[in-house]
Amino acid sequence: MSDNEDMPFNRDFPLAPGVVEEVVPGVRRVLCNNPSAFTFTGSVTYIVGRGNVAIIDPGPVNEDHARAVLDAVRGETVTHILLTHTHNDHSPGTARLKEATGATVYAEGPHRASRPAYASETRATESGGDWDFRPDVTLKDGDIIEGDGWRLEAVTTPGHTANHMAFAWPERKLMFIGDHVMGWSTSIVAPPDGSMVDYMASLEKLTHRDEQLYFSGHGPEIPDAVRFVKFLIRHRKAREASILHRLSKGQADIPTIVRASYIGLAPNLVGAAGYSVLAHLEDLVARKVVATDGDPVIGGTYRLVAPLA
Known part of the structure; x- marks a missing residue:
């Protein structure tokens, strides 16, 4: 391998x-x-x-x-x-x-x-x-x-x-x-x-x-x-790419991103997945790749700063 x-x-x-x-x-x-x-x-x-x-x-x-x-x-x-x-x-x-x-x-x-x-x-x-x-x-x-x-x-x-x-x-x-x-x-x-x-x-x-x-x-x-x-x-970079792919289709909140990025996720893990997505979004906001109104928090809505190349 x-x-x-x-x-x-x-x-x-x-x-x-x-x-x-x-x-x-x-x-x-x-x-x-x-x-x-x-x-x-x-x-x-x-x-x-x-x-x-x-x-x-x-x-x-x-x-x-x-x-x-x-x-x-x-x-x-x-x-x-x-x-x-x-x-x-x-x-x-x-x-x-x-x-x-x-x-x-x-x-x-x-x-x-x-x-x-x-x-x-x-x-x-x-x-x-x-x-x-x-x-x-x-x-x-x-x-x-x-x-x-x-x-x-x-x-x-x-x-x-x-x-x-x-x-x-x-x-x-x-x-x-x-x-x-x-x-x-x-x-x-x-x-x-x-x-x-x-x-x-x-x-x-x-x-x-x-x-x-x-x-x-x-x-x-x-x-x-x-x-x-x-x-x-x-694996983490692929997760980031899937988040950006979803945002390329329009702004979204975290539950929407989780549904798009975690196919077949067990219901009891949805909340944890949301916080992992938030952790990626915090990083992307700090890098000015993604924007949100106010602080990057679990209840926020997120959008791309510029279209993906």
Whole structure:
């Protein structure tokens, strides 16, 4: 398969909730039983190392999941808890694990929007932000977190959220990628929580790294990861092209664009698709390709600034 060909999404993820699976040496995962249209089969928590270990993304407040993770590390010492981002399906379970283990919590920072909310809009995302979360240690791009037998590099990947951060294990050529890249579906980018400009820049950043195996916040691992990221970039550019194609026929609101661009979309995903379209439109308005009256918001009507060449 060449880089110019599409790569299919992989929805084969038979891991059952609460089961501990060592997916590669030194990396275990546990699935939380919180399936939905946005979380797929549920949120995945990762355990890195043996003996003295790190836990990545404790998940939501879910006592069964917390017990399963703590059982998985029974007899071991949890030294680090790492967060990829602060949506409610990833970070609220942190307090429970910190209380049980005394581990230090590391993240890019508290939850924040990618831009200030406009007066005419209300915050709406697919899972909501964990606004109460505060890390013990804030990380910046390139920071190193080390434990017994493992060494992770913090990689800022804003877009899905402003504080999204991946954790690379360069010596192993693998990365814990959170929700920035998922093998089962595209990631939701929902303004003002997310930013399509930031998301695309983060995807481009990943194409210049060497990690070839990604572990996502939902769904199966992603082999041949850099090629998959290039596929996602093409996919997003194709989505932008379909939005512009619809606007070439006349001005339209977001529900109209969704109907034209997402053929056969499940009804429970229409709202999320609308916010992804909004994220593209924000970018297009900023680039002066598309115009709207007032701020670019979910209820706006959009038109091309000039006819497509």
